[in-house]
Amino acid sequence: MHVLLSFAASLDGFLDDASPNRLLLSNPADFDRVDAVRAECDAILVGAGTVRADDPRLLVRSAERRAARVARGLPPSPLRVVLGGAGGIDPGAAVLTVPGAETVVIEGRPEPRAVLAELERRGVRRLMVEGGSAVLAAFLAADLVDEIQLASAPFLIGDAVAPRAFGLPGAAVFPQSPSRRMILAESRALGDVQYSRYLVRRGHSDEELLRLTVELSRSCPPVLRAYSVGAIIAAPDGTVLSTGYSREPLYGLGDPSANHAEEVAIAKLGHDDPRLRTATIYSSLEPCSPRASRPVSCSDHILAAGIPRVVLAWREPALLAVCDGAERLRAAGVEVVEPEGFAAAVGEVNRVVLSQD
Secondary structure (H helix, E strand, C coil), X not given: CXXXXXXXXXXXXXXXXXXXXXXXXCCHHHHHHHHHHHHCCCEEEEEHHHHHHHCCCCCCCCHHHHHHHHHCCCXXXXXXXXXXXXXXXXXXXXXXXXXXXXXXXXXXXXXXXXHHHHHHHCCCCEEEEEECHHHHHHHHHCCCCCEEEEEEECCCCCCCCCCECCCXXXXXXXXXXXXXXXXXXXEEEECCEEEEXXXXXXXXXXXXXXXXXXXXXXXXXXXXXXXXXXXXXXXXXXXEEEEEECCCCCCXXXXXXXXXXXXXXXXXXXXXXXXXHHCEEEECCCCCCCECCECCCHHHHHHHHCCCEEEECCCCCCCCCCCCHHHHHHHCCCEEECCCCCHHHHHHHCHHHHCCC
């Protein structure tokens, strides 16, 4: 199961102030972003304290997104999950009374791993954890978090009794450390809010880095007739040197709508960076070969940079163009590795493109 934490916090790390009134840290643009993320998840989880304080509905707001879920054979909104805690929740709470999604209340203070096991039995593959601070800290301390999505509000709270994003300092021991540096998958301004998305690494294997490229591809701005692709360049010891995703804005590459993932990742370093001569580039889709719209292809960029090893998650289907990138790379002496088991994940990210006639 993929577990993502999603929250908004002040610049000094608070989820709220100490007043009885709810503090809005986000803005309409970020609320819409969160709504889009909700629509891509199977379940949304909060603690009882969040229900008591904010009385959220935990539904997908956009009618268009709800309709798209229904068209895919899903309920209009994800499963709503509430961890009951010691105080329980009001029977009249919106998550229990407002229709639009099934709600599961898990009583007591269950361990996060037990919660995930229960949700997996219910078919949940992608879980969005929205708080509060104790719940966020519990999932982090159990090392069950795959992704963190953070909206930073442009002000400070500075109140010692206000709730912090991850509880009180020292309240939990987090396995994340400088030795397990996260990958910044995306960062952009949404009005006066800064949105950042981080991916958590769990090792250095080809399969783990490919998993991260698939998650990185979710940062791609959607385009009707273009694949969403993620790419990571790593040193032999597993150190991430660069990342890129399709249509990522990058100064010097011209129109961002035409940028390819591998091209962006290489351009961030420069073709002459000596580290590329011993690196591996990981891509969620086969590096493209020359075509009318792209005479200098991603496979050309890989060869020009002297990257000796390519690991790809899925061959490009012959839908938008014929691609022989893997064969071109192998013919030039590049080692091309194609682990199995990633086709479904890449296809799910690109389901709109693949559904076109």
